Amino acid sequence: MNRTMITATNTLAQLQKQMDSISHNIANANTNGYKSRETTFSDLVVQEFRNQPQDQLEANRLTPYNIRQGTGAKIAQSQLVLTQGALKTTDRGLDTAFTKEGQFYTILAQGEDGSSSVSYTRDGAFYLTPVSERESMVVTGNGDSVLDENGEPISFTGTPKEFKIAGNGEFVAIMADGSSQQRNLGVVRVDKPQFLEQKGHNLYGLPENLAALGVTENDIVTGLNGALPSEIAIQQHTLEQSNVDVSKEMTDLLNVQRGYQFHSRSISIADQMLGLVNGIR
Structure with missing residues (x-):
């Protein structure tokens, strides 16, 4: 399968979990004493390809040596935020x-x-x-x-x-x-x-x-x-109100939706590219 599809599919599943977490926060914005959760991401396994036999040949390079090819992102942690809510x-x-x-x-x-x-x-x-x-x-x-x-x-x-x-x-x-x-x-x-x-x-x-x-x-x-x-x-x-900032959660939700659309579009484009390759005679 095209690597673009693999990377996008892996990340889509994690973005869905982040979207569920944000939706849960918004749904409990009026729940007494509720504490929101924040999700953070980290990279999945990364493959490194050596494009030069010696590092000295990487002249004037500012980025890390070699070529790194990832396989997507995952949720590293869903952190419980204990900040005080309004009274x-x-x-x-x-x-x-x-x-x-x-x-x-x-x-x-x-x-x-x-x-x-x-x-x-x-x-x-x-x-x-x-x-x-x-x-x-x-x-x-x-x-x-x-x-x-x-x-x-x-x-x-x-x-x-x-x-x-x-x-x-x-x-x-x-x-x-x-x-x-x-x-x-x-x-x-x-x-x-x-x-x-x-x-x-x-x-x-x-x-x-x-x-x-x-x-x-x-x-x-x-x-x-x-x-x-x-x-x-x-x-x-x-009574303590929830510590959910609805405006922040809505902004995060929009960002996650944009990311979800981007990765979905990546799968569509990769599928079109495979169709063009298979159509070459």
Whole structure:
């Protein structure tokens, strides 16, 4: 097959993945606490042809020696961008937002197969759901349990009348009889966001092949409860908006579409050239 076709086809598949990533960012521009992703490219295998027997014969050459012929490009990394999103004031006592980058709530996410796993989110819109006649549990908008500093679901006995959430994650429920119950929100700091995987529903989790990647859970996330509560920065009656810059994403999308058209056109031209060659008698 014509090398032009091979190069263009390899790159087209990667451009489609970048287009999907940008589209995902745009679709979540209004999702609370959503963090965008940026893709970067690198070259595939490059073949080098020596066009001179000696480098000294490359007189006055400013570019690298020899002739390099590539086979396309690939996505090298899809980087999670943890920049702070805009803060929006609300009137709900269970609405919270981080005011520092890299901090996440710990959530017990329920899988479709009934299994559960610890995940992380920046979406601080919490809700109260009854689990019995006298007990209520704090959950996310998807119904997943919000965990405390010990990894246990946060629940309160009785009927909460008011909630007070301090900047260091102290979660206090004031009951109708005037008594109060306190929990501490489970918070982690993400040190290596490139290892986080998107789990759906605005949740992130650790990869299953940590050993193969040569990292441990402690390398990726650090629990901020216990000895490090002063680092937690939470604001009540506030929600963090996504950090998606729609104008930038639209510009990137147009550039990717232009690149996609260019490589598609390369395949068409290569096909026409092959047709001309096959037609020579």
